[in-house]
Amino acid sequence: MNFNQSHISAMEKRYRTTFINSLPGYKCLQMIGTANNNGVTNLALFNSIFHLGANPPLLGMIFRPDGDDHDTLENIKKTGQYTINNVLPEWFEKAHQTSARYPSGYSEFEPCGFKESYYDDFKAPFVAESSIMIGLEMREIIDISINNTKLLIGEIIHVLLKDGIVASDGYVDHIKAGTVTVAGLDSYFTTEHLGRLAYAKFI
Amino acid sequence: MNFNQSHISAMEKRYRTTFINSLPGYKCLQMIGTANNNGVTNLALFNSIFHLGANPPLLGMIFRPDGDDHDTLENIKKTGQYTINNVLPEWFEKAHQTSARYPSGYSEFEPCGFKESYYDDFKAPFVAESSIMIGLEMREIIDISINNTKLLIGEIIHVLLKDGIVASDGYVDHIKAGTVTVAGLDSYFTTEHLGRLAYAKFI
Numbered sequence: 050m051n052f053n054q055s056h057i058s059a060m061e062k063r064y065r066t067t068f069i070n071s072l073p074g075y076k077c078l079q080m081i082g083t084a085n086n087n088g089v090t091n092l093a094l095f096n097s098i099f100h101l102g103a104n105p106p107l108l109g110m111i112f113r114p115d116g117d118d119h120d121t122l123e124n125i126k127k128t129g130q131y132t133i134n135n136v137l138p139e140w141f142e143k144a145h146q147t148s149a150r151y152p153s154g155y156s157e158f159e160p161c162g163f164k165e166s167y168y169d170d171f172k173a174p175f176v177a178e179s180s181i182m183i184g185l186e187m188r189e190i191i192d193i194s195i196n197n198t199k200l201l202i203g204e205i206i207h208v209l210l211k212d213g214i215v216a217s218d219g220y221v222d223h224i225k226a227g228t229v230t231v232a233g234l235d236s237y238f239t240t241e242h243l244g245r246l247a248y249a250k251f252i
Numbered sequence: 253m254n255f256n257q258s259h260i261s262a263m264e265k266r267y268r269t270t271f272i273n274s275l276p277g278y279k280c281l282q283m284i285g286t287a288n289n290n291g292v293t294n295l296a297l298f299n300s301i302f303h304l305g306a307n308p309p310l311l312g313m314i315f316r317p318d319g320d321d322h323d324t325l326e327n328i329k330k331t332g333q334y335t336i337n338n339v340l341p342e343w344f345e346k347a348h349q350t351s352a353r354y355p356s357g358y359s360e361f362e363p364c365g366f367k368e369s370y371y372d373d374f375k376a377p378f379v380a381e382s383s384i385m386i387g388l389e390m391r392e393i394i395d396i397s398i399n400n401t402k403l404l405i406g407e408i409i410h411v412l413l414k415d416g417i418v419a420s421d422g423y424v425d426h427i428k429a430g431t432v433t434v435a436g437l438d439s440y441f442t443t444e445h446l447g448r449l450a451y452a453k454f455i
Contacts, residue, residue: 050418051371052411057309060422068422069306072386072411074280074338075426075433075443076302099279099302101314102399103272106260111304111312135277141446149452160455168254183275189398195391195405196305202398208255208275215253219263219271223278223435230278230433230443232426235451238443240278243344243432245439249352252363 071233078231080144081110082132082165082174083124085154090165090174091120092157094148096231098133106205108133108185114197120153122199124173129187131203134176136229141237144229168207180211180226220245274436281434283347284313285335285368285377286327288357293368293377294323295360297351299434301336309408311336311388317400323356325402327376332390334406337379339432344440347432371410383414383429423448 057065076096084090097111112122125131136144140162147157158165158174166177168184175182185203192199214225223240230238260268279299287293300314315325328334339347343365350360361368361377369380371387378385388406395402417428426443433441 050413050415052413053372054407054409057408057411058307062307064422065309066306066422068418068424069309069408070303071422071424071426072384072408073282073301073303073311073336074384074431075278076280077277079276097302098276099300099314100273100276101396101401102316103269104261104265105399106268106272107399108276109314111302113305133276138446142449145449146452149454151454169256181275181277191394191396191403193304193394193405196308196310198304200394200403202396204257205260205272205275206257208260210253210255212253215271219267219269219274220436220439221271221274223274224441228277229446233423236423236448237446238427239446240433240441240443243341243440243442246345246348248438249349251352251354 067233071236075230075232075238078136078229079133080136080147080176080179081121082134082176083121084128084173085124086127089154090156090158091124092147092161092163092176093121094144101202107188108203108205110201112199112201125187125201128172130171130173131185132173132175133183133185134179135181135226137178137180137227138229138239140178141229145235168209171207175209180214181221181228182209183207270436274439278433278435278441281339281432282336283339283350283379283382284324285337285379286324287331287376288327289330292357293359293361294327295350295364295366295379296324297347304405310391311406311408313404315402315404325404328390328404331375333374333376334388335376335378336386336388337382338384338429340381340383340430341432341442343381344432348438371412374410378412383417384424384431385412386410
């Protein structure tokens with residue numbers, strides 16, 4: 050079953066959105082916690098987070114141009130801080146609910162059933178229900194002119210982990226953490242381990 | 253178990269690489285197929301691919317500064333074309349082997365056990381063993397100065413799919429496709445479906 054450029058551009062809009070979003074496979078699913086300067090919190094579901102580098106420890110994420118995620122980006126610009134929090138299978142439906150269009154300035158934490166958690170003097174709220182919580186500071190926003198998206202780059206400042214999920218070599222075990230993954234915008238998955246492989250050598 | 257910025261920067265290099273790479277969770281795993289202007293092919297494993305937009309259909313991926321993936325990027329710059337191909341559980345070990353440091357100009361296809369497949373007049377090789385094969389044309393390379401990485405943006409030109417994996421609404425079913433996901437650099441997973449959820453509404 051083959052599609053070329055003209056097939057794709059002729060697709061009905063919602064069909065194309067679903068098709069292209071789900072096509073490349075599993076993605077990094079996280080809830081982003083932020084607060085504005087008055088301490089009003091926001092919680093939003095994102096699946097566009099990616100590893101950018103280990104030293105300094107940097108993560109990237111993409112913001113769309115249409116403003117669905119307006120509060121999140123505005124809060125990050127104002128405070129310079131945000132958290133990313135993994136999603137667990139016991140409450141993935143509640144995490145999905147944070148993707149609804151809540152009015153600006155209205156926190157998703159309480160109505161969606163999540164508890165804010167704070168650490169040290171970090172202003173952005175962590176999600177108490179998550180087993181992996183990461184606090185980041187904004188480092189850079191890069192405008193991507195080809196489709197008016199923005200790439201946010203943040204540095205990892207705090208890592209708060211449930212006990213017993215880090216192996217002796219630093220590997221974070223997402224089976225033990227219970228992390229959920231996503232394909233497309235609405236399809237959620239748990240995982241089964243195939244295995245860890247040794248560093249590949251030219252033979 | 254908590255780590256702050258100074259704990260992270262004090263980590264032994266290999267421990268930090270493993271820790272930070274595995275920390276955010278599951279990633280989009282793909283083999284990238286390219287060819288140079290003489291038709292010498294290259295196949296390399298990447299886990300930094302992300303959705304950038306559906307219209308036009310764009311994917312982003314990150315290249316590291318250290319040149320492990322030198323042939324892939326050079327081939328893409330020269331020919332403007334590349335393919336991304338999903339990894340199946342039956343041969344994930346062979347896919348991992350493509351991440352070894354093969355000499356420049358030496359194709360990983362045959363020694364790692366993969367067959368090149370060509371479609372239409374597209375110059376870059378697809379991986380015949382994959383169930384989802386995507387042909388892309390380079391649109392832009394953005395230098396990310398904070399850590400000397402590069403963001404490659406490509407537009408989807410061809411999509412070649414095994415029969416029966418696209419739902420009536422355009423959703424690509426990665427359980428049916430058999431797509432493998434990865435956490436960190438070396439840990440591979442299959443998935444189990446939790447469910448697809450309806451578009452979330454403010455209630």
